Amino acid sequence: MAMQIQLPRLVDDLESYAMYGRNERGGITRPSFSREDLQVRMRFIKELQDLGLEITVDGIANIWGRLKGSGKKEGSIVIGSHLDTVPNGGKYDGALGTLVAKEIIRTIIEKDITLDHDLEIVSFTAEESNDFGLSTLGSRAFVGMLTEDELRKAADSKGLPLSEALETVDGDINRIHEMATMHDEKKAFVEMHIEQGKRLESNDKSVAIINSLVGVYRSKVTVMGEANHSGTTMMPHRSDALTATAEMILAVEKICGDDETDLVGTVGKLDVQPNAINIIPGQIDFVLEIRGECQERMDRIIDEIEENWRGICKRRDVQFKQSILQQQEPTKLDEKIVSMLQKSAEEMSVPYMTFTSMAIHDAANMSRISRSSMIFVKSIDGKSHCPEEYSTSEDIKIASDVMLNGILAIDRQLD
Structure with a gap:
């Protein structure tokens, strides 16, 4: 018979952890290195100690x-x-996966089960985009994707060095190099997360087993026209960087929308210069982002977008240049761990889907050093990164039980 977590206890955890950083709008603001982050870290560590776990805070402050x-x-x-x-x-993104992991360990302890492997829980530092410009900071630094030199040079918008921020949460830039010695012992990594999309809800499923994560391409694009008087410069005489940019963005939407796969393209940030009511915009800076499951298709779409932009800019008498900010290829997760999690769902008669995560998570980085996979829980209305983020207790319970029994199977079957 399949083992089960204690749902009321997990729900209480989710509600109480959501109080750290809750604001008047009902949302939660708890960035890494904030006072609220420090408070929740202290609570989390104490609860793990109360369970009898051995605690380590590494150089980048992962717990x-x-x-x-x-x-x-x-x-x-x-x-x-x-x-x-x-x-x-919202209160589910990130915290759900961490608190479910704690509940799984608590259940195993209560059932007096001794695994053949050690079982570790981790809370990674600064997974979300942050003022240091280093998203998935904790896991990227842990697996060596960020060098010690890069970390020493990193500072936030106020000039605070990352090294000083780490000290406030028991990290230590001088211990960064020690994390490499921890790699070999990490045999498998499983992360639970809310889907942050509508695929599960659209298919009336509670659970997805994730077999890959998308690639991400980001580039900073600068469109250069000519700033001039908005009243005295006639329409045929303009080199308007903003109207050209508007057409370029619509081209991104059209080209990505016509692709038959789940590839997506976004322009979500623009800076207009000089940004005045009576001046024709002379320069626009924006960021293009493309996400997709197949690197070859992403490359083809990017080429098509750039070719389209060249035509737009020539016709509108402007120029553009771009510099690549990020070029992360799609990540394939471990087939063996994926299969074990799928089998866990099947043995429990839980309907599930298997698909690619369209967001980047710590599992993508951990897959560089360890067999890794993920479990997604249905997100109602696909909402995330907002106070309305919600997954039902029923769906959470189903996914948590699949993960618990999957971990037991991984322990038995993994050499």
Whole structure:
């Protein structure tokens, strides 16, 4: 018979953790290194200590708690996510995966089960985009995707060095290099997260097993026209950077919308210069983002967009240039772990889907050093990064039980 978590206890955790950083609009603002982040970290560590776990805070301030196994198998199985939020975010993104991991460990302890592997819980530092410009900071630094030199140079918009911010949460820039010695022991990593989309809801399923994560391409684009008087410059005589940019953005929407896959394209940030009522915009800076499951298709779409832009800019007498900000290829997750989680759902008669995550999570980075996969929980109306973010208790319970029994299977079957 399948094991089950204690749902009321998990719901209480979700509600009480949501009080850290709650604002008057009903959302949660708990960025890493904030006072609220420090408070929730202290609570989380104490609760892990109360469960008898061995606690480690590594150089980048990731929190690790270890439940010792029998020692029959070397290494550890890791579960967890993150506890920081976006500004005015919801109570499920990140926190759900971390608190479900805690509930799974608590259930295993209460059932007096000793795994063959050690079981670890992790809360990664600064998974969300942050003022240091380093999203998924904790997991990227942990697996070595960010160098010590890059981390030492990082500072926020007020000039605070990342090294000083880390000190406030028991991190230490001088211990960054020690994290590499922890890699070999991490045999598997499983992260639960809300879907943040509508695919599960559209298919009336509670759970998805994630077998890959999208690639992400971002570039900063500068469109250069000519600033001039808005009254005295006749329409045929204009080199308007903003109207050209508007057409370029619509081209992104059209080209990505015509693609038959789940590829998406977005322009979500624009800076207009000189940004005055009576001046024709002379320069626009914006960021193009493309996400897709297939790198070859992403490359083809990017080429098509750039070719289209060249025509627009020539016709409108403006120029554009761009610099790449991010070029992360799609991440394939471990087939064996995916299969074990799928089998766990099947043995429990839980209908599920298998698909690609369209958002980047810590599992993408952990897959560089460990067998990794993810479990998604249905998001109502696909809402996330907002106070309206919601997953039902029923869906959370179903997904948590699938994960719990999947972890037990991974422990049995993983060499």
